[in-house]
Amino acid sequence: MIYFxxxxxxxxxxxxSFGGGYAMLxxxxxxxxxxxxxIDYEGFIDIIATSxxxxxxxxINSATFIGYKIGGVLGSIxxxxxxxxxxxxxxxxxxxxxxxxxxxxxxxxxxxxxxxALIGLILASAYSVxxxxxxxxxxxxxxxxxxxxxxxxxxxPIATIFVSACLGVFFYI
Amino acid sequence: xxxxxxKLFIIFLxxxxxTFGGGYAMIxxxxxEVVEKNNWIEKEEFxxxxxxxxxxxGALAVNNAxxxxxxxxxxxxxxxxxxxxxxxxxxIILIIAAIFTTIKSYSIVNAIFIGIRAxxxxxxxxxxxxxxxxxxxxxxxxxxxxxISFISIAVFNINPFIIVVVxxxxxxxxxxxxxxxxxxxxxxxx
Numbered sequence: 001m002i003y004f005x006x007x008x009x010x011x012x013x014x015x016x017s018f019g020g021g022y023a024m025l026x027x028x029x030x031x032x033x034x035x036x037x038x039i040d041y042e043g044f045i046d047i048i049a050t051s052x053x054x055x056x057x058x059x060i061n062s063a064t065f066i067g068y069k070i071g072g073v074l075g076s077i078x079x080x081x082x083x084x085x086x087x088x089x090x091x092x093x094x095x096x097x098x099x100x101x102x103x104x105x106x107x108x109x110x111x112x113x114x115x116x117a118l119i120g121l122i123l124a125s126a127y128s129v130x131x132x133x134x135x136x137x138x139x140x141x142x143x144x145x146x147x148x149x150x151x152x153x154x155x156x157p158i159a160t161i162f163v164s165a166c167l168g169v170f171f172y173i
Numbered sequence: 174x175x176x177x178x179x180k181l182f183i184i185f186l187x188x189x190x191x192t193f194g195g196g197y198a199m200i201x202x203x204x205x206e207v208v209e210k211n212n213w214i215e216k217e218e219f220x221x222x223x224x225x226x227x228x229x230x231g232a233l234a235v236n237n238a239x240x241x242x243x244x245x246x247x248x249x250x251x252x253x254x255x256x257x258x259x260x261x262x263x264x265i266i267l268i269i270a271a272i273f274t275t276i277k278s279y280s281i282v283n284a285i286f287i288g289i290r291a292x293x294x295x296x297x298x299x300x301x302x303x304x305x306x307x308x309x310x311x312x313x314x315x316x317x318x319x320x321i322s323f324i325s326i327a328v329f330n331i332n333p334f335i336i337v338v339v340x341x342x343x344x345x346x347x348x349x350x351x352x353x354x355x356x357x358x359x360x361x362x363x
Contacts, residue, residue, distance in 0.1 A: 016334050017230045026326055026333040049289040050269055052296060055190055056262020057232030064266040076267055080259065087231025088255060091239040094225050106345060113344025116315040117336055120322025122301035126294055127327045133290040142288060146295035161292050168288020173281055
């Protein structure tokens with residue numbers, strides 16, 4: 001049953017998506033591309049790009065997008081519910097015991113290991129997206145240029161996406 | 174009380190509609206509404222709630238909405254705030270997904286997406302590099318964790334779930350080892 005499968009896949013993504021945003025890209029990639037073959041790699045990058053241009057967390061956006069593609073409106077609803085369910089329950093429990101929890105030595109130790117691993121996860125997803133997105137000198141130049149602009153100026157990320165879109169039209173049409 | 178639930182919903186609807194680029198970008202927005210304008214919680218507690226929201230899985234925006242909603246109006250408040258923050262992106266993405274297949278066949282759309290896909294690489298890399306820069310003390314343990322997790326995914330294609338679990342355990346083991354070493358050092362002194 002496709003709705004159950006969608007729910008389960010995004011429930012799993014929800015449980016393991018520590019660090020939010022980009023850190024969960026490899027998880028989403030694994031579930032929707034390799035384990036379930038729901039979309040191909042290019043479609044996956046399109047979803048990331050779309051999530052960047054529209055408001056909202058990437059987890060919700062990709063759940064809605066993929067859910068709709070695979071199971072229509074109902075599919076998008078079950079996927080979105082799946083991805084928020086586990087974190088919501090955890091937050092509800094946590095808000096009752098917040099202070100004790102934060103001071104626990106074990107929890108702090110876990111985060112000491114988790115945080116650097118998350119950086120590795122994010123950089124790995126930049127690498128794997130790059131393998132598909134960079135296919136000639138021009139795309140390589142766009143990536144380099146955007147890296148410099150994002151890091152050296154205060155330009156909003158949405159503006160860099162817009163500029164890149166214009167460069168795409170300029171060079172590839 | 175009912176009015177505050179509605180207000181929670183509307184405030185988080187607004188936040189959900191204007192959160193571009195996800196996560197951290199909406200922290201100042203929530204703070205403005207919840208701490209400054211409505212005086213619902215103290216600034217201190219807001220910061221604590223952010224730390225708590227980052228320490229569980231899930232999107233920061235949704236987690237924070239649930240936390241604040243629950244704090245103010247219990248389960249119903251949590252539900253109202255979470256729905257508020259989710260609904261705008263849900264409907265926008267739904268519309269885009271519905272027309273995406275049609276517009277993708279135009280060559281201009283294709284060219285646009287070649288450009289955008291390149292930009293996405295830069296954005297993701299920047300997110301990783303900024304976190305790296307924000308790490309206060311860089312030691313051998315951290316550097317090797319970054320390298321190991323990068324290589325396991327990029328080269329060996331290992332399941333990220335495994336890396337999440339293994340790195341958590343590594344953090345615990347490392348701190349246990351340090352503690353034992355200190356204990357032994359103390360024994361030597363006395």
